[in-house]
Amino acid sequence: MELRHLRYFIAVAEEGSLLQAAERRLHTAQPSLSRQIRDLEMELGVKLLERKARGIELTAAGRVFLDHARLALMQIDVACEAARNTERPHKPGFSLGFLPGQEVIWLTEALRVLRDDASGADLTITTKSSPELANALMQGEIDVALLRRETKTVGLDFKFLTSEPLVAILPARHRLARHKAIRPEDICREDFISTARAAPVLKTVIEEYAARVGIKLKQIYDAETLSGGMSLVASTGGFTLLPSYVQNALIRSVVARPLHGEVPTIDLVMGYNKSNTSPLLKKFLQWADEHASRESNVVARPLNSAESTARVLRRGKPR
Template sequence: MILLRHYNGWSMELRQLRYFVAVAEELHFGHAARRLRIAQPALSRQIQALERELEVMLLFRNRRRVQVTPAGQVFLERSRLLLSRAEEAIGAAQRVSEGSSGSLKLGFVGSATYDAIPSILRCFHQNVPRVELTLSEMTVHVQLEALAEKRIDLGFLRLPARAEGLVFRTVSREALLIALPSSHALAQIPVLRLSSLAGEPFILYPDHPRPSWAEFIVGLCQQAGFRPTIAQRTVEIQTTLSLVAAGMGVSIVPACVSNIPRKDVVYRRLSGVRARTQLLAAYRAEDTSPVLRSFLRLMWQMLRIDRARAEQRISERMGHAGCEHGRSPSAA
């Protein structure tokens, strides 16, 4: 029951306003009662109680007709406005509670924009257009700080990260590629061993704070028998690729970066390297935000559908290859 209370002490219910509006619009208690689905005597009592409360005659009625008084006409206009505002307030509260309205602040590493993030954001916006998304490109450690300080609600980052009070879940796993200038001597070879890059200048991220992407790449190079020569350090993937294109070095990047090709950079697969990189979603364990839960629910649902489709395509290709392999020469 919602009450409206005036400083003079009187109170009324929104229900009474709806009753009055119905009678004022129908100009007939019987018709208004049917519209409201209540008994006519009960409706009459509510209108009388409202008039007593206000000490104002809102309706003139006799056995033949019902008329809205001048005071009632003013009250009718204000009542419609109040009811409309109440419905808006209720709807807004329900949308926030359901996670279909509000705001969400996201942090992400640059390479995530080449991965699943664009399709995730598109899916969320199509399903929940009332939520305002704020996106900020951040390094892994800046995201962890922003999550702890509640400056962002969700982060997309790489490396096996651990931080107290945070949940980390895998969004995607992918292979690593070597990024080379298109004019590089190794650019003509489709698959390279990491050891073939010994002596090449590398473009890497900063190595502090740790754990870092640079530390991860240096570890892979050491497993291949060499320590990389670091020519430049950058914090943005676009800068890394620009430096590679300029011939200032090579780099190792997530495979998703090749989704947006550049004519001056080529990407080559690595042989003998089993390491893969993960894109992780990170959020506060105690965060009960309906908007965050709505985003996560839609994201996991979309990713499950995408993986099922990818598995189906692989199965179909394998089946087709099996049919081709089993076909006799005479049938070909």
């Protein structure tokens, strides 16, 4: 098995089509891509993909293999960067942590905060799930992270940044994808993909929302990652509820739709270890206070679900 087999498989799984993966992502011929996938399946001894009328679907083995393949490539990238770093002059380090996809919204602003003070620092950008970011903060592996207000932490403190509305993630060809907004009474009839393992705070928000609007979600899977949740949505025809920022990282075979009526929200906070004395961390904490102050001064008015989603996607951009 070679790394290209993993990259090819991930591309097909995320595109939901051999043709689209070959043309858009891999710039290769479809017959060649099909042959590489068959070789991978023969080596593993299991079938990873099934051809359907509407494209490619992952088998149960394919869904499991997808998360591990992504992790393997991430670990290779980390190993390559670590090897390169041995040849670079030593600099004081500062590490920023983001939820996957949040860096699209917040990284430019974060770099602006550090521009004057971190010119001599070796900056590292990390993307992990919220529980993983909290653990990295406790272990001193990263200096500051944008994450959820995790409860099972020791020695951490959090500063509020913003509240994000949840959106429904559906297969692009799902009948509800034609709607401008999704009603609670519609989603309760559909199969629900949970992401509780990767996002326990999100699980609580969703449970409270379901109780408020009087629906019961039909959970069929519990994904280990948010990206895994989106892949399960594409392959099973179910749906999931995720913070609006994930629209920056949607795979092509799924779409996001706002929720109709009362929109549940989840807080995004800046987390840090209280024992960290880095002067760069102090800059970030000062910026977080200023940002929260601006948020509190926004004149509140009732927003519909689309406006609420759009507001969150605009937040965090440089002013």
